[in-house]
Amino acid sequence: MDPIFIGRVTRCSTRGYVGALRAPDPELPVFGGFCKAGAQQGKSYVIGVIYNISIEDDELTRQMAATEKPVDEELADQQFLRQVPVEYSVLSIGYQSNDRFIYSLPPQPPLSLASIQVMSSDEILNFTKHLDFIPLILSADNLPADDLLAACLRNAASTRHGPEQTAFLIDAGRTCARLLSNDLNRLDHVLRNLKTEAMRKT
Amino acid sequence: MSLDLPQLLPQVNKMGQSVVHRLSKFNQVLPQILTNLNAFSTIDTDLIHNKIQRAGENWPGAIPTDDPINNSFPAPKPPNKFNIIAADGSQIRPDRHAPARYYLINIGGIHIQYGSGEPPYTITDGRIFYEDEHLYDEKGIEISASIINALRDVSELEMLAQIGEKCRELPSLSLLDNGLLLWLAAQSGEQPSRQIGRILQRYLQQLSRIQSSNMAVAGFIDRPRHANVIALLHLCSLASEEISEEVLQLSPYIGIPDQLLFGQILDPGHRSALFIQNSRLNRDFKKAKHEVYFFYLNTGDKNQIARIEVPQWVANSPDLLNVTHSALIEQCKLTGGYPYALVRAHELAVVTNADRQTLDTMIQTTVMEHGWMLQHSLKSETKRWTGKRRQHTL
Numbered sequence: 001m002d003p004i005f006i007g008r009v010t011r012c013s014t015r016g017y018v019g020a021l022r023a024p025d026p027e028l029p030v031f032g033g034f035c036k037a038g039a040q041q042g043k044s045y046v047i048g049v050i051y052n053i054s055i056e057d058d059e060l061t062r063q064m065a066a067t068e069k070p071v072d073e074e075l076a077d078q079q080f081l082r083q084v085p086v087e088y089s090v091l092s093i094g095y096q097s098n099d100r101f102i103y104s105l106p107p108q109p110p111l112s113l114a115s116i117q118v119m120s121s122d123e124i125l126n127f128t129k130h131l132d133f134i135p136l137i138l139s140a141d142n143l144p145a146d147d148l149l150a151a152c153l154r155n156a157a158s159t160r161h162g163p164e165q166t167a168f169l170i171d172a173g174r175t176c177a178r179l180l181s182n183d184l185n186r187l188d189h190v191l192r193n194l195k196t197e198a199m200r201k202t
Numbered sequence: 203m204s205l206d207l208p209q210l211l212p213q214v215n216k217m218g219q220s221v222v223h224r225l226s227k228f229n230q231v232l233p234q235i236l237t238n239l240n241a242f243s244t245i246d247t248d249l250i251h252n253k254i255q256r257a258g259e260n261w262p263g264a265i266p267t268d269d270p271i272n273n274s275f276p277a278p279k280p281p282n283k284f285n286i287i288a289a290d291g292s293q294i295r296p297d298r299h300a301p302a303r304y305y306l307i308n309i310g311g312i313h314i315q316y317g318s319g320e321p322p323y324t325i326t327d328g329r330i331f332y333e334d335e336h337l338y339d340e341k342g343i344e345i346s347a348s349i350i351n352a353l354r355d356v357s358e359l360e361m362l363a364q365i366g367e368k369c370r371e372l373p374s375l376s377l378l379d380n381g382l383l384l385w386l387a388a389q390s391g392e393q394p395s396r397q398i399g400r401i402l403q404r405y406l407q408q409l410s411r412i413q414s415s416n417m418a419v420a421g422f423i424d425r426p427r428h429a430n431v432i433a434l435l436h437l438c439s440l441a442s443e444e445i446s447e448e449v450l451q452l453s454p455y456i457g458i459p460d461q462l463l464f465g466q467i468l469d470p471g472h473r474s475a476l477f478i479q480n481s482r483l484n485r486d487f488k489k490a491k492h493e494v495y496f497f498y499l500n501t502g503d504k505n506q507i508a509r510i511e512v513p514q515w516v517a518n519s520p521d522l523l524n525v526t527h528s529a530l531i532e533q534c535k536l537t538g539g540y541p542y543a544l545v546r547a548h549e550l551a552v553v554t555n556a557d558r559q560t561l562d563t564m565i566q567t568t569v570m571e572h573g574w575m576l577q578h579s580l581k582s583e584t585k586r587w588t589g590k591r592r593q594h595t596l
Contacts, residue, residue: 060537060545063536063537064536067535067536070536071316071532071535071536072319073314073315073316073317073318073319073320073321073322074314074536074542076319076320076321076322077312077314077321077322077324077546079321080321081321081322081324082546082549
């Protein structure tokens with residue numbers, strides 16, 4: 001399957017990067033989605049999870065928002081054609097080098113304008129075989145870390161089926177319990193959000 | 203900040219007083235002008251045309267049409283489905299301090315099919331001109347800014363014609379963000395150069411192309427400073443035997459634009475009567491069957507007065523004139539007085555300083571790949587150094 005590209009890096013640091021694209025697909029990018037961008041002249045990929053998807057406004061957009069009955073064609077022009085990019089932030093949670101996953105911050109961030117691609121189900125499955133990325137999310141400042149963690153773990157669980165999925169979520173829950181043993185309120189919030197629809201029904 | 207504001211303050215104060223004085227003078231004269239407009243709307247048209255003839259070819263006034271000059275027309279209902287096409291242009295002029303000699307014309311175009319619910323079609327077409335034949339005329343003189351502007355005007359019209367050829371099925375209006383008379387040709391005097399003549403011919407050909415698509419075309423002039431109707435009212439106030447070039451130059455209404463007058467008589471959405479601009483260039487347009495007519499339009503809730511210029515085949519076609527009037531009012535609703543399609547065409551066309559710098563860098567890189575180095579002039583380089591200084595803002 002061909003890689004799915006979701007825009008390019010506009011600014012970056014070792015802690016994460018910001019990507020931009022012209023208009024979003026209905027499914028991409030999503031909060032908690034896994035993505036990667038090339039770094040070190042193609043020697044590595046920086047792996048991250050998407051948070052804080054935002055769309056900038058300008059005077060014309062605000063003017064249209066204040067209009068009682070916007071014209072359909074002008075609305076479609078604003079939403080699909082105007083060069084007002086969708087921006088999303090990505091938190092780095094590891095990197096891939098020589099076909100190995102390393103669960104720490106990358107030695108270098110991607111360069112600006114590096115293309116960002118969605119990780120495939122197989123890549124997510126392989127990357128999340130180890131849960132050593134969880135501390136990097138829990139320790140992130142100034143972002144909804146607990147919701148982000150729950151969203152990306154649910155996303156990782158969706159690449160597994162049946163008992164494997166349940167086993168993955170239980171394992172992830174245990175790791176969270178160990179890391180958040182001194183903050184039971186946060187742990188409770190993460191665990192509640194970790195439950196899949198199937199688990200809620202049972 | 204290089205501007206010494208305290209030093210300028212006395213001048214700013216004086217200027218403020220002058221602006222207030224001018225506006226109050228306008229307000230004093232305006233009732234008289236309004237009275238003239240109503241009074242002269244009923245006088246014999248033959249008499250008016252006789253006076254216009256006496257005023258001479260260079261008289262910069264408005265020639266009335268069959269409409270009474272004080273008439274005001276409400277906007278007709280727009281068609282359920284119609285096309286709006288707009289084009290705007292931007293340019294990079296040759297800069298001797300840049301790494302390479304070239305100029306660029308960038309045209310943005312948009313086609314909105316109202317009533318379809320579909321997103322518009324947009325296009326940006328940039329062209330770089332760098333060969334000697336583009337940069338120099340037959341005498342070896344470098345191309346001037348006004349010629350580049352005129353070539354941009356032709357390209358804008360060309361884009362309208364191209365898009366317009368694909369939308370013959372619905373009522374359509376194509377829009378430009380300036381007057382329809384080619385400005386360069388208007389400035390070129392009695393004997394325009396062959397180069398200007400060729401550009402004018404290309405411009406008129408594009409107008410014919412648009413006409414053959416059965417599409418209206420209009421030039422939209424926001425905040426117009428023209429005073430052609432005011433000049434007509436002054437002319438009408440003179441007895442025939444009084445009319446001479448000297449007397450016409452002593453108008454008591456100098457400096458008062460037509461828009462001030464029509465701001466008093468046009469309700470939101472209404473347009474004025476049609477007029478023809480008296481000029482040498484417009485007579486050339488008439489020979490090509492594209493004589494330029496104009497009317498003033500109150501664009502909507504904000505009571506802004508715009509001047510709309512249309513060719514004779516739009517002015518004389520009730521269908522094309524109605525679609526021009528009604529579609530413009532619809533177009534101005536979102537912004538409060540300026541057509542949406544022109545806002546977007548400008549956005550698609552505009553070339554910023556940052557764009558220019560990026561283009562220069564691309565040219566430098568390409569040449570470097572062939573083993574040559576191109577550089578900015580030292581003057582340009584040093585300006586960039588000082589331009590990066592942090593500046594205090596007010």
